[in-house]
Amino acid sequence: MNFAIASPDIALTAELQRKIDNKTKPLGALGELERLALKVGLVQQTLSPRLDQPQMIVFAGDHGAARAGVSAFPQDVTWQMVENFLAGGAAINVFARANGLGLSVVDAGVAHDFGPRDGLIDAKVAPGTRNYLDEPAMTAAERDSALARGAALARELAAAGCKVVGFGEMGIGNTAAASLLTHHLTGTPLADCIGRGTGLDDPGLARKRELLARAAARAGLPATATGGGEHALAVLAEFGGFEIAMMAGAMLGAAEAGLVLLVDGFIVGSAFLVAARLQPAIVDYAVFCHRSAEPGHQAQLAALGATPLIDLGLRLGEGTGAALAWPLLRAAVAFLDEMASFESAGVSEKA
Numbered sequence: 001m002n003f004a005i006a007s008p009d010i011a012l013t014a015e016l017q018r019k020i021d022n023k024t025k026p027l028g029a030l031g032e033l034e035r036l037a038l039k040v041g042l043v044q045q046t047l048s049p050r051l052d053q054p055q056m057i058v059f060a061g062d063h064g065a066a067r068a069g070v071s072a073f074p075q076d077v078t079w080q081m082v083e084n085f086l087a088g089g090a091a092i093n094v095f096a097r098a099n100g101l102g103l104s105v106v107d108a109g110v111a112h113d114f115g116p117r118d119g120l121i122d123a124k125v126a127p128g129t130r131n132y133l134d135e136p137a138m139t140a141a142e143r144d145s146a147l148a149r150g151a152a153l154a155r156e157l158a159a160a161g162c163k164v165v166g167f168g169e170m171g172i173g174n175t176a177a178a179s180l181l182t183h184h185l186t187g188t189p190l191a192d193c194i195g196r197g198t199g200l201d202d203p204g205l206a207r208k209r210e211l212l213a214r215a216a217a218r219a220g221l222p223a224t225a226t227g228g229g230e231h232a233l234a235v236l237a238e239f240g241g242f243e244i245a246m247m248a249g250a251m252l253g254a255a256e257a258g259l260v261l262l263v264d265g266f267i268v269g270s271a272f273l274v275a276a277r278l279q280p281a282i283v284d285y286a287v288f289c290h291r292s293a294e295p296g297h298q299a300q301l302a303a304l305g306a307t308p309l310i311d312l313g314l315r316l317g318e319g320t321g322a323a324l325a326w327p328l329l330r331a332a333v334a335f336l337d338e339m340a341s342f343e344s345a346g347v348s349e350k351a
């Protein structure tokens, strides 16, 4: 998989900042929204950015390790929630509708036969990954196929005129995979990357910790923030889910096409970590939407030097944090476009 993501040219920074500073407000008074406006202006290389056709994509996949007891819920919930997405009844459906976002649902590797279905993109790599307690979760070929399929989806969106894409996921057991990815790609101690996911009790959490320590010991890969792209690819094949790999590919494809990326919580963050180890400049295209209550998310944000937009104690996934933060980004671009300047409104500047 060859991606070439360059940081946006910063030559426009001073002019964009001048436009922001000339709006009718004290200097810097729109805080984080000003940084968002600047970011989107640089990504699109214009003083008048637009965020047309905002789209959420929810990637679903199953995990071989789910059957070993790393989640509070049974694996079947993955396909059952996909049905819920298709019927329009999940939280992400509600928030996407409320905030004017399109929503696509992708079967990246659910252990269920949906048959041909309206509204479901069939990109199934395999019906669930293998159990990483015993063997690598996926082969290199499966990983590369997931990455390529994700990138192709993002390119199709870009070709259709989409300028901003939000990422969401569904997969019972995927907090465990995200914990292993976060540990190996940031160097954070494994225990600090593991949380209760969908709601494990204390004995369940202890068992999850024990199982994941065993999986890490079996694979024997280094845990480091400086491993680069090859290391990230090895870690992804060892522990990843197909939804995580496909999201990483879609993020890379989207950034390469100049889209703004809405990064959701802990699992989406683990896909982003993989993408960032492959192509570090991808951070310039990303908006970190919310802080997940899952403890490993803090390790990701710290490793990326990212401060999320909102902190609502969410731990649902599906892209809900991204869909909820999206209106803030829309407002940032709107103020840049529509707000009067001191000159146009005849407002006196600071003495």
Ligand SMILES: O=C(O)c1ccc[n+]([C@@H]2O[C@H](COP(=O)([O-])O)[C@@H](O)[C@H]2O)c1
Pocket (backbone or CB within 6 Å): 070, 071, 072, 073, 169, 170, 171, 172, 173, 174, 175, 176, 196, 197, 198, 199, 264, 265, 266, 267, 268, 292, 293, 294, 297, 314, 315, 316, 317, 318
């Ligand atoms: O995105 C998050 O931060 C997040 C935190 C905890 C749980 N989830 C969701 O819960 C599921 C995974 O939880 P688990 O306990 O089965 O690993 C998966 O479908 C995720 O969308 C998501």
Ligand SMILES: Cc1cc2nc[nH]c2cc1C
Pocket (backbone or CB within 6 Å): 073, 077, 081, 169, 170, 171, 198, 316, 317, 318
């Ligand atoms: C009901 C349910 C909904 C979800 N949405 C994302 N992950 C989920 C996990 C469960 C268990």
